[in-house]
Amino acid sequence: MSAEMPNVRQVQGYCSLCIARCGTVATVTDGKFTRLDPDPTHPTGAAICAKGRAAPELVYHKERLKRPLRRTRPKGDADPGWEEISWDAALDQIATAMRRIAERHGPEAVAFSQSSPSTTAIADSAAFIVRLMNAFGTPNHVSALELCGWGRGYATRYVFGVGSVATGSAGGAMANIAESGCLILWGYNPSFTRITHATATVAGLKRGMKLIVIDPRKAGLANKADVWLRVRPGTDGALALGLANIMIERGWHDEAFVRRWSNGPLLVRSDTDRLLRTEDLLSGSGSGQFVAWDSESSRAVSYDPVTGCYEASADHLALRGEYTVATGDGPISCRPVFDRYAALCSKYSPEMIEATCWIPPGQLEEAARTIWHARPVSYYAWSGHEHHANSTETARAMAMLYALTGSFDAAGGNVLFPAVPAGSISGENLPAARRLAPAIGVAERPLGPARWNYVSPRDFYRAVLEDTPYPVRGLVGFGANLLLAHGDPAGGRAALAALDFYAHADLFMTPTAALADVVLPVASCFEREALKIGFEISAEAQSHVQLRQAIVAPPGEARSDTDIVLGLATRLGLGEHFWNGDVDAAYRQQLGPSGITLDELRAQPAGLRKPLTTQHTKYAARDDKGNPRGFPTPSRKVEFWSETFIDHGYSAMPDFVEPPVSPTARPDLAASFPLILTCAKPSLFCQTQHRALPGLRKRALDPEIELNPATASARGIRNGDWVDVRTPAGGMRARARFSEALDPRVVVGEHGWWQGCDELGVGACDPFGPDGTNFNLTVDASVRDPVSGTPSHRSNLCEVGPVRESRAEEP
Numbered sequence: 001m002s003a004e005m006p007n008v009r010q011v012q013g014y015c016s017l018c019i020a021r022c023g024t025v026a027t028v029t030d031g032k033f034t035r036l037d038p039d040p041t042h043p044t045g046a047a048i049c050a051k052g053r054a055a056p057e058l059v060y061h062k063e064r065l066k067r068p069l070r071r072t073r074p075k076g077d078a079d080p081g082w083e084e085i086s087w088d089a090a091l092d093q094i095a096t097a098m099r100r101i102a103e104r105h106g107p108e109a110v111a112f113s114q115s116s117p118s119t120t121a122i123a124d125s126a127a128f129i130v131r132l133m134n135a136f137g138t139p140n141h142v143s144a145l146e147l148c149g150w151g152r153g154y155a156t157r158y159v160f161g162v163g164s165v166a167t168g169s170a171g172g173a174m175a176n177i178a179e180s181g182c183l184i185l186w187g188y189n190p191s192f193t194r195i196t197h198a199t200a201t202v203a204g205l206k207r208g209m210k211l212i213v214i215d216p217r218k219a220g221l222a223n224k225a226d227v228w229l230r231v232r233p234g235t236d237g238a239l240a241l242g243l244a245n246i247m248i249e250r251g252w253h254d255e256a257f258v259r260r261w262s263n264g265p266l267l268v269r270s271d272t273d274r275l276l277r278t279e280d281l282l283s284g285s286g287s288g289q290f291v292a293w294d295s296e297s298s299r300a301v302s303y304d305p306v307t308g309c310y311e312a313s314a315d316h317l318a319l320r321g322e323y324t325v326a327t328g329d330g331p332i333s334c335r336p337v338f339d340r341y342a343a344l345c346s347k348y349s350p351e352m353i354e355a356t357c358w359i360p361p362g363q364l365e366e367a368a369r370t371i372w373h374a375r376p377v378s379y380y381a382w383s384g385h386e387h388h389a390n391s392t393e394t395a396r397a398m399a400m401l402y403a404l405t406g407s408f409d410a411a412g413g414n415v416l417f418p419a420v421p422a423g424s425i426s427g428e429n430l431p432a433a434r435r436l437a438p439a440i441g442v443a444e445r446p447l448g449p450a451r452w453n454y455v456s457p458r459d460f461y462r463a464v465l466e467d468t469p470y471p472v473r474g475l476v477g478f479g480a481n482l483l484l485a486h487g488d489p490a491g492g493r494a495a496l497a498a499l500d501f502y503a504h505a506d507l508f509m510t511p512t513a514a515l516a517d518v519v520l521p522v523a524s525c526f527e528r529e530a531l532k533i534g535f536e537i538s539a540e541a542q543s544h545v546q547l548r549q550a551i552v553a554p555p556g557e558a559r560s561d562t563d564i565v566l567g568l569a570t571r572l573g574l575g576e577h578f579w580n581g582d583v584d585a586a587y588r589q590q591l592g593p594s595g596i597t598l599d600e601l602r603a604q605p606a607g608l609r610k611p612l613t614t615q616h617t618k619y620a621a622r623d624d625k626g627n628p629r630g631f632p633t634p635s636r637k638v639e640f641w642s643e644t645f646i647d648h649g650y651s652a653m654p655d656f657v658e659p660p661v662s663p664t665a666r667p668d669l670a671a672s673f674p675l676i677l678t679c680a681k682p683s684l685f686c687q688t689q690h691r692a693l694p695g696l697r698k699r700a701l702d703p704e705i706e707l708n709p710a711t712a713s714a715r716g717i718r719n720g721d722w723v724d725v726r727t728p729a730g731g732m733r734a735r736a737r738f739s740e741a742l743d744p745r746v747v748v749g750e751h752g753w754w755q756g757c758d759e760l761g762v763g764a765c766d767p768f769g770p771d772g773t774n775f776n777l778t779v780d781a782s783v784r785d786p787v788s789g790t791p792s793h794r795s796n797l798c799e800v801g802p803v804r805e806s807r808a809e810e811p
Helices: 055-059 087-105 126-136 150-155 195-206 220-224 236-250 255-261 337-346 350-357 361-373 391-403 431-435 457-466 489-498 561-571 575-581 583-594 598-603 643-647 709-713
Strands: 008-014 023-029 032-038 110-114 182-186 210-214 227-229 267-269 290-294 299-304 323-327 330-336 377-381 474-478 501-506 518-521 530-533 544-548 675-679 704-707 722-726 731-738 746-749 796-802
Touching: 008 544, 032 055, 087 110, 087 474, 087 501, 087 518, 087 561, 110 126, 110 457, 126 431, 126 561, 126 575, 150 377, 150 391, 182 195, 182 361, 195 210, 195 220, 210 220, 210 361, 227 361, 236 337, 236 350, 236 361, 236 391, 267 290, 267 337, 290 323, 290 330, 330 337, 350 361, 377 391, 457 489, 474 561, 530 583, 544 583, 544 598, 561 575, 561 583, 575 583, 583 598, 704 709, 709 731
Parallel strands: 110 474, 182 210, 182 377, 210 227, 474 501, 501 518, 675 746, 704 731
Antiparallel strands: 008 023, 023 032, 267 330, 290 299, 323 330, 530 544, 675 796, 704 746, 722 731, 722 796
16 A cells, blocks of 8 residues: 655745845645745745755754743843743733833833844834834834944945945845946855845856955855955955045046036035035125036036036036135135045055055956946945944945946946835834934934934943933843844843843744843744835846745744734734734735735735836936936935035045054054954854754854964964964854965954754853853954944954863863
């Protein structure tokens, strides 16, 4: 008698473990999720990574949280005394604590934390979380923005008015790799972090696209690059200025774009270092306008930022030179913004770049030549350039370099692709949202993440421990593993322990969740529905709308983050603002403007396409008055010179700032700590996750420190040895791995290690012990970017040595 045939079904969807959101097909055999494969019919379905293939292990892992838990012992006790409780009891306790804190200190005293949408599935529910914050009345969203997204997507808004590199739901220009003549990957290795970009890049190389990779490591696509620039960690800003210097000197820049669409022609007063304005002129002509120099008529002409128009043709505006202008203060010497920018760049000669960035002049020129002659250019930059205490000025310098190519929003450049029309559900217009207190950190850094209500963990810890700028007494966390993903784990631990109340929702009991009063079990992205409108990778992907189905039911009583938000809102008396708990009603509100219905999406699990038409160079389009649309900056131009920055005490242009803890900045430390420590993400894990999955962990049992064999030999280190990594701030341990391509002065670590894997006999590590594996113990979180508050995670001084025989073999 033959065995009964298994019941096999396939479910089309997409993986939400990271920002790639790869299109997938799940196989369910006899009711069990057994495998995940790419869906080649999906616009992001060319491939999936090892993390996606390990999805069934994640779904069925024995350590998944299954029921709400309540702490029964003090936070100082080694045993929290977790007690299983009902969902009703858990949500009632959280809502009661939130109301009590709001009554005593104001709603801003309750903060929300959230994991990164780039490396978790929280994007499924992020808009609902923000809506709950807005409905409750708190601006304090503790996030990873200062580490992930700030540089590429927010700091560059001060140049282009929008992010010059897309950041998912936060918008921005997407690298149009399919039509690029040259692609720059800057501090970004998509082979390890966003496989959709990796497959697109390989396809581009096959058709002849040029590739420039800027990375201290020769990893991933750096091995296929036409030019690989092995930059010293933390000096990317100098490199951007040095490349711009060559391009300006050689005439390798789009002068017409700079003249017409940047504020490069505007005159800067030499006496005040501010833009010259029409009210300064002796003629006393109108106010609120700026001034440029017309070379054809040899006179000053006005520029109106309201209309985006000059009083004369822009064709003859001067970009270089020095001009004397009659003003009410007498004759004033002035120079165009672009002349000032060129002078700044000229400080970064090839010889200066070689000394600062460790890049030979020949490679620098080859990169500049390739950028210019292989246009159109697109670029994508990520956390390799963001994890530094000079990240804001670096990102601005990179954006200005890109502006020189004239490729922004042009076919093959970084394009502002259209999006399927959608209704907002994030609740900015709710009554409480209109009277929010200032977010924590905005007073110290008014142009940084707190301007958009994103609070850095460091500032959150201070508010908890010091009541600065006001007390924060509660936290509602959605997956953010703050103690492993950010610097200052000790300060974070103290702050979480000091809270009056902390609730945390997650898939596993992390070191951060272990300090909560109530822990809620979360359904994985394979166990819940989610709506996605646009896939942020290409014009085709942007047109795709999909309601992802649940592949299997969640374990135990786990719920989606969205369901948790709706349930909590109801108990807070906010149900009327949350569709009375009906998530389908929320989805219908989002879909309304698109013309696509929820029923249609449920009938088509693979998703539907909404035809979109891409219009390039939208800044040149004319409004109904005939004025150019321009850019959404104060000047309506790409801004090489920022009066906004001057108004807040910063430099108008992004000069390079040496990393604060480097051989150059701290020669007093260099004798004891002669190496530069940076870090990189391993391909098998998403930040602090997935190390408990044996299918992945068996391929990377231990954290590694990558170093040149010569560096290791000088210290008696063998390949595979456990080594101590020490910085002025602290230390960790990892296994040595040799790389001939790495500069002997640089070592590369990995962050996110804490989890054990019982199946492989690997125990968990103490994330707070000096001999553990927590990379963030090596980071001095007090060394921060003055604009964004970003700590220097990737450019610190260190020393490395073998673990002595007398000590334990493993941490």
